[in-house]
Amino acid sequence: xxxxxxxxxxxxxxxxxxxxxxxxxxxxxxxxxxxxxxxxxxxxxxxxxxxxxxxxxxxxxxxxxxxxxxxxxxxxxxxxxxxxxxxxxxxxxxxxxxxxxxxxxxxxxxxxxxxxxxxxxxxxxxxxxxxxxxxxxxxxxxxxxxxxxxxxxxxxxxxxxxxxxxxxxxxxxxxxxxxxxxxxxxxxxxxxxxxxxxxxxxxxxxxxxxxxxxxxxxxxxxxxxxxxxxxxxxxxxxxxxxxxxxxxxxxxxxxxxxxxxxxxxxxxxxxxxxxxxxxxxxxxxxxxxxxxxxxxxxxxxxxxxxxxxxxxxxxxxxxxxxxxxxxxxxxxxxxxxxxxxxxxxx
Amino acid sequence: xxxxxxxxxxxxxxxxxxxxxxxxxxxxxxxxxxxxxxxxxxxxxxxxxxxxxxxxxxxxxxxxxxxxxxxxxxxxxxxxxxxxxxxxxxxxxxxxxxxxxxxxxxxxxxxxxxxxxxxxxxxxxxxxxxxxxxxxxxxxxxxxxxxxxxxxxxxxxxxxxxxxxxxxxxxxxxxxxxxxxxxxxxxxxxxxxxxxxxxxxxxxxxxxxxxxxxxxxxxxxxxxxxxxxxxxxxxxxxxxxxxxxxxxxxxxxxxxxxxxxxxxxxxxxxxxxxxxxxxxxxxxxxxxxxxxxxxxxxxxxxxxxxxxxxxxxxxxxxxxxxxxxxxxxxxxxxxxxxxxxxxxxx
DNA sequence: TGGGGTTACGCAATCGTTTTCGTGTTGACA
DNA sequence: TGTCAACACGAAAACGATTGCGTAACCCCA
Numbered sequence: 001x002x003x004x005x006x007x008x009x010x011x012x013x014x015x016x017x018x019x020x021x022x023x024x025x026x027x028x029x030x031x032x033x034x035x036x037x038x039x040x041x042x043x044x045x046x047x048x049x050x051x052x053x054x055x056x057x058x059x060x061x062x063x064x065x066x067x068x069x070x071x072x073x074x075x076x077x078x079x080x081x082x083x084x085x086x087x088x089x090x091x092x093x094x095x096x097x098x099x100x101x102x103x104x105x106x107x108x109x110x111x112x113x114x115x116x117x118x119x120x121x122x123x124x125x126x127x128x129x130x131x132x133x134x135x136x137x138x139x140x141x142x143x144x145x146x147x148x149x150x151x152x153x154x155x156x157x158x159x160x161x162x163x164x165x166x167x168x169x170x171x172x173x174x175x176x177x178x179x180x181x182x183x184x185x186x187x188x189x190x191x192x193x194x195x196x197x198x199x200x201x202x203x204x205x206x207x208x209x210x211x212x213x214x215x216x217x218x219x220x221x222x223x224x225x226x227x228x229x230x231x232x233x234x235x236x237x238x239x240x241x242x243x244x245x246x247x248x249x250x251x252x253x254x255x256x257x258x259x260x261x262x263x264x265x266x267x268x269x270x271x272x273x274x275x276x277x278x279x280x281x282x283x284x285x286x287x288x289x290x291x292x293x294x295x296x297x298x299x300x301x302x303x304x305x306x307x308x309x310x311x312x313x314x315x316x317x318x319x320x321x322x323x324x325x326x327x328x329x330x331x332x333x334x335x336x337x338x339x340x341x342x343x344x345x346x
Numbered sequence: 347x348x349x350x351x352x353x354x355x356x357x358x359x360x361x362x363x364x365x366x367x368x369x370x371x372x373x374x375x376x377x378x379x380x381x382x383x384x385x386x387x388x389x390x391x392x393x394x395x396x397x398x399x400x401x402x403x404x405x406x407x408x409x410x411x412x413x414x415x416x417x418x419x420x421x422x423x424x425x426x427x428x429x430x431x432x433x434x435x436x437x438x439x440x441x442x443x444x445x446x447x448x449x450x451x452x453x454x455x456x457x458x459x460x461x462x463x464x465x466x467x468x469x470x471x472x473x474x475x476x477x478x479x480x481x482x483x484x485x486x487x488x489x490x491x492x493x494x495x496x497x498x499x500x501x502x503x504x505x506x507x508x509x510x511x512x513x514x515x516x517x518x519x520x521x522x523x524x525x526x527x528x529x530x531x532x533x534x535x536x537x538x539x540x541x542x543x544x545x546x547x548x549x550x551x552x553x554x555x556x557x558x559x560x561x562x563x564x565x566x567x568x569x570x571x572x573x574x575x576x577x578x579x580x581x582x583x584x585x586x587x588x589x590x591x592x593x594x595x596x597x598x599x600x601x602x603x604x605x606x607x608x609x610x611x612x613x614x615x616x617x618x619x620x621x622x623x624x625x626x627x628x629x630x631x632x633x634x635x636x637x638x639x640x641x642x643x644x645x646x647x648x649x650x651x652x653x654x655x656x657x658x659x660x661x662x663x664x665x666x667x668x669x670x671x672x673x674x675x676x677x678x679x680x681x682x683x684x685x686x687x688x689x690x691x692x
Numbered sequence: 693t694g695g696g697g698t699t700a701c702g703c704a705a706t707c708g709t710t711t712t713c714g715t716g717t718t719g720a721c722a
Numbered sequence: 723t724g725t726c727a728a729c730a731c732g733a734a735a736a737c738g739a740t741t742g743c744g745t746a747a748c749c750c751c752a
Contacts, residue, residue, distance in 0.1 A: 001490055001491070001492050002490060002491065003491060003492055004462075004463075004491050004492075006737095006738060006739085007738065007739065007740095008738075008739095016701080016702085017701070017702045017703080018702090018738085018739080018740095019701080019702065019703075019704090019739095019740080019741075020700085020701060022739065022740060022741085023701090023740090023741085026740085028741095030699090030700070030701080031701075032699075032700055035700080035701085047487075049458070049461075049462045050462065050738080050739065051403075051462060051463040051737090051738050051739070052462045052463040052464045053399060053402045053403045053408065053463040053464070053737085053738080054403055054463070054707090054737075054738035054739045054740095055738080055739065055740090056399045056707090057397075057399045057400055057403050057706095057707045057708070057709095057737090057738080057739080058706075058707050058738080058739055058740060059707085059739095059740090060707070062399065064442070064464075071428070072418075072424045072427055072428050072431070073421065073424045073425050073428050074424070075419065075636075078418045078419045078424045079419050081418055081443070082417070082418050082419050082445065085418070085443065085444075085445050086445075089445075089456075094444070094459060094460065094464065095442065095443050095444075096410070096440055096441065096442040096443070097427070097431065097441055097442070097443050098431075098440070098441075099428065099431050099432075112395070113440060115395075116350075116395045116396065116397060116398045117350075117397040117398040117399040117400070117708090118398045118399070118410075118440065141393075144347055144348060145347070145348065145349060145350055146347050146349055261640070264640050264642075267642070268642055271642065290421075290636065290637055291636055291637065291640055294607065294610050294637055294641075295640070295641070295642070296610075296613070296614055296617065296642055352707095352708060352709090353708065353709065353710095354708075354709095362731075362732085363731070363732045363733075364709080364710095364732090365709095365710080365711080365731080365732060365733080365734090366730085366731060366732070368708095368709065368710060368711085369710090369711090369731090372710085376729085376730070376731080377730065377731075378729080378730060378731085381730080381731085396708080396709070397707090397708050397709070399707085399708080399709095400707075400708035400709045400710090400737090401708080401709065401710085403707090403708080403709080403736095403737045403738070403739095404708080404709055404710060404711095404736075404737050405709090405710090405737085406737070463738090
């Protein structure tokens, strides 16, 4: 086993100083051609690679980006990561991942772990618990120490940093407009409680679409799901609610759900109750994922372009890190959504 | 903006030496109680945190694990990562992610990028292209430099390192046995070409199960899918093949697929052709994911316990890093599979 | 022969931390 | 009063790399 070779070892071996070796490897003309080629040959032979940690210490930059997300077993987030990773790699950066599992404490710990020199900047999506507690001290502290943050999807408006968001309201509006225009009159909404920002915005989009088409919203058609750590329970509860809703409101002919799981759940129940999809029941979901694509029938969705979000976030962060952009100026990039028509809409 | 405070700054401020500050913070009794509390109070006030990079350089360990996977937008891999992350975090390690996108070159680049001091060890699943080329020099070099590797799922047997694998053969056997025992007589197999190790093993399991139940395998019931970078095309081709197969072999009453997407695809076509599932067509898939769980009807699957795989991999790597285990001894851990019975089996 | 310029290298500081080894100042004891 | 231990602290090396500056050795020319 040959351990990694260092400048010092090369220097000793060739009987020159460390600085000579360093300069020779960087092809400094301060060093004679003779020595240069000798050193370079030796380095190549021993497969010399500069130690990243030492470089990081010296340069005060790690060329590494920290990404903190609520969960990774999630189509949207993993897509965002792949976007981040691709862009970061292209620009010579590594990506280090922290999972908050939607927990405030884990988010804080992860940030603190990484903020002590391990990374140059953060890309993150805020944990639900954090949004609920509205305790943002860890973000402020990080930014205060001069470490840039880019927030995506679940952002905190009051924090001064770059942001990349989906146009949730407009996306929902598109979805609901599609339902209305294809003939739906009574459209149910399955959304989350309002403290989840994106849920709130998507609800607003639903309401605006109705308004624009002169349809009076009915509170009785809206289900606001209480999220649960245990998804099983959450979905079971939702199933009962949807079932009850469909039993009570026979006129429902369209459903808009703020995520695909809610939509799939609704579809399952609707099919069980004998609805024909899309003939007498149309369904559209926000968030395009595998479930939608491969469901039977396949679900029409609003795609968030997650990969693009990730790539954009990385671009913004790296631009800031490399000072290609004004340090004090924060931007909010809006990624537009696309309606993907599949088999649950007419 | 207050930049991070260092030992040197504290030392200057309190008019003591750097070493005194360091010792005081580590509560060395070499330092008087007076000085100790003074330093500690000051450090707390200024929120001092030791610089990780400097520590890494000094300690020659980064407390970071490099994970290289073929893709992240994939239920299995993201679950493995969540397992790795959890275990790693518990033991004070960070996780840095590299994606190979199934490409040999990207795998090599990622490994080289991380192997220069950024991490203490690797956990990885080999890219398909690498398996095809059978070029493993980058793994050998890494191991040779004294950096431990743990391979999971897609492993290279000839390389001496720790491995965590799924019991692919036994898992498939379980699945096919289930089909047979529930009354299926003519079971089709949808698998991958043999160079993908796991595809091969799963095919073997299928064959063994048939053999044990005294059923003669028929080559005409087996589809070996040629994988394609473009999943759309791969699935479209597969759809045609399955359709042709079902048309030709009317006696088929069971399908075993080596992943859930193949199974879902088969199910879709079977349903279209009027098969009743599970009454006259049963289906089981290897790999348990969201698709299976939320498909209608929900798919019976073989679960690989991906989170456990990740956690186990992390445990093995960290144990080696912390020398809790013999450096020269390599183990192969087999994670057993579980049959999850849902609605596509009787 | 002495001064100036060039060449080719080494020294030492630096990044932030830990740790070993001195060392000056006490106080106690013979 | 001389000796020695204990105490409290500082200097310096080390991790691996980069870089500004100093300088020895040489040549050239006046």
